[in-house]
Amino acid sequence: MTAQEQEHIFGDWLEQYKGLFFKIVRTYAVTAMDMDDLFQEIVIQVWRSIPAWKQRCAVSTWIYRIAINTAVSWTRKEKKHRQIEDLDAVQVLVPESGAVVDERLAWLYEEIHQMDVIDRSLTLLLLEGFSYKEMAVIIGITESNVGVKISRIKKKLIVRSQKQDLYGIGGSSTYLEQPE
Amino acid sequence: MELEEVQHIWSSQNKQMPYSIDTAELHRRILSGKARVMHITNFAEGLNIVVGLGTGAFTLWTNTTSRHQSFFIYCYSVWAFIVAILIIAARMRRRAAGRRFERSVRGELEHGLAVARYQVRLSQLLRWNIFVIGALVLFGLWETAKPWWATVGIITFMSLGWYVSGFENKYYRRQRRRLEELRDLLNA
Numbered sequence: 001m002t003a004q005e006q007e008h009i010f011g012d013w014l015e016q017y018k019g020l021f022f023k024i025v026r027t028y029a030v031t032a033m034d035m036d037d038l039f040q041e042i043v044i045q046v047w048r049s050i051p052a053w054k055q056r057c058a059v060s061t062w063i064y065r066i067a068i069n070t071a072v073s074w075t076r077k078e079k080k081h082r083q084i085e086d087l088d089a090v091q092v093l094v095p096e097s098g099a100v101v102d103e104r105l106a107w108l109y110e111e112i113h114q115m116d117v118i119d120r121s122l123t124l125l126l127l128e129g130f131s132y133k134e135m136a137v138i139i140g141i142t143e144s145n146v147g148v149k150i151s152r153i154k155k156k157l158i159v160r161s162q163k164q165d166l167y168g169i170g171g172s173s174t175y176l177e178q179p180e
Numbered sequence: 181m182e183l184e185e186v187q188h189i190w191s192s193q194n195k196q197m198p199y200s201i202d203t204a205e206l207h208r209r210i211l212s213g214k215a216r217v218m219h220i221t222n223f224a225e226g227l228n229i230v231v232g233l234g235t236g237a238f239t240l241w242t243n244t245t246s247r248h249q250s251f252f253i254y255c256y257s258v259w260a261f262i263v264a265i266l267i268i269a270a271r272m273r274r275r276a277a278g279r280r281f282e283r284s285v286r287g288e289l290e291h292g293l294a295v296a297r298y299q300v301r302l303s304q305l306l307r308w309n310i311f312v313i314g315a316l317v318l319f320g321l322w323e324t325a326k327p328w329w330a331t332v333g334i335i336t337f338m339s340l341g342w343y344v345s346g347f348e349n350k351y352y353r354r355q356r357r358r359l360e361e362l363r364d365l366l367n368a
Contacts, residue, residue, distance in 0.1 A: 092205050
């Protein structure tokens with residue numbers, strides 16, 4: 001594969017699957033700096049993986065595989081969760097002004113952040129609608145093990161959501177920045 | 181709330197992108213990221229190979245051209261070459277083994293663990309090697325009747341090396357422990 005072809009495929013993937021990248025990044029990182037750092041790490045790994053992609057699996061599955069592996073490695077590095085943010089640093093991810101913050105979605109991410117890194121990966125795949133078989137391939141564990149873990153996660157999520165309902169989290173949304 | 185509803189909340193984010201990507205900056209970072217892919221293990225191996233071959237060649241040359249040749253310094257040169265060759269062989273084995281791991285979270289984790297175990301073993305062996313090197317150099321000094329302060333200097337230097345390499349070994353052990361915890365999570 002030539003560098004130009006790789007560049008072309010990468011550009012296509014980035015444009016087509018950027019929503020997927022954002023979801024993965026938000027699942028594993030909390031602060032804006034960490035999200036930016038993880039996003040770059042994932043994108044570099046995806047770029048490097050392009051020559052190895054054999055078209056045997058869907059692009060989205062391939063990207064999930066690379067991205068989750070990268071995110072799991074990234075979370076065990078010591079530099080994560082920096083509390084002090086360097087606001088002058090040039091960032092790759094630029095927050096959209098006027099983006100609507102869904103409080104229920106923020107709650108869901110908060111719940112996911114409290115999970116360990118393996119459960120986080122499985123929750124992400126569950127919410128994205130992957131089958132147990134696909135999850136087993138991506139994570140590298142047996143389907144029955146996936147089943148056990150997923151049923152534990154589902155139970156936990158449902159119980160937590162019911163508790164959350166008591167505090168009145170409904171379908172409300174607020175703006176990050178009010179559009180002019 | 182049922183799971184379907186949670187899934188509905190999750191898919192609501194598909195409608196709107198919370199970020200845009202600065203593609204020019206991203207491209208610049210990718211290029212610089214590609215340049216810094218050299219792993220810490222590669223660096224440690226490379227450094228030990230260069231130091232082993234370098235000191236082996238240097239001591240061999242100075243000993244053979246010296247009027248007072250030392251048997252122990254010859255032993256030291258041979259030992260330095262042997263250690264460098266063993267590290268080259270271990271490096272080749274490590275790289276070949278790296279291709280066996282599958283591309284899943286478990287596969288990557290097992291690969292990471294294999295590298296971490298290798299790092300711990302290598303740093304431990306190189307730490308013990310300080311004793312061998314120290315003994316050969318001290319015997320060499322004694323054989324060539326060097327002044328006492330040279331012996332004190334070598335002992336101080338070797339002790340310092342032993343102390344610093346302890347930190348390195350602890351760092352690798354911490355990394356291995358973190359990976360083992362992750363593997364335990366996967367198996368739970």
